[in-house]
Amino acid sequence: MADCIFCKIASGQVPSNIVYEDDQVTAFRDLEPQAPVHVLIIPKKHVESVLGLGDEDRELVSHIMCDVIPKLARELKVAEKGFRVVANTGEEGGQTVKHLHFHLLGGRSMQWPPG
Numbered sequence: 001m002a003d004c005i006f007c008k009i010a011s012g013q014v015p016s017n018i019v020y021e022d023d024q025v026t027a028f029r030d031l032e033p034q035a036p037v038h039v040l041i042i043p044k045k046h047v048e049s050v051l052g053l054g055d056e057d058r059e060l061v062s063h064i065m066c067d068v069i070p071k072l073a074r075e076l077k078v079a080e081k082g083f084r085v086v087a088n089t090g091e092e093g094g095q096t097v098k099h100l101h102f103h104l105l106g107g108r109s110m111q112w113p114p115g
């Protein structure tokens, strides 16, 4: 999508600190980290949020959840102590960028409930 910042990051038009990439997925460091490890995992194709996912995206979501996030958590050394995966969705969910992204946060103790 032409005016989407995460599409621009995924296509390389806008630089970012990429920690993982394959043909379907890009993961990069968050610009405003909320924890010592704060990475965003996005599908390269534009999907607005989890609400925009369809049957055709089952393999993509399972790839992100089953392969990419566990791999990154291990590589970024937060797997052992624990981490959080968040997909803020919509206005009250706190979503500010309307391209589906999973936050992977770790390296400190998390609070519950979140703010």
Ligand code: DGP
Residues within 6 Å of the ligand: 005, 016, 017, 028, 029, 030, 031, 032, 040, 087, 088, 094, 095, 096, 097, 098
């Ligand atoms: P959310 O509020 O859940 O939509 O999270 C959006 C996150 O994206 C927020 O933590 C800041 C981050 N972010 C926004 N713009 C950029 C950018 O241009 N580069 C990077 N690396 N992160 C960005």
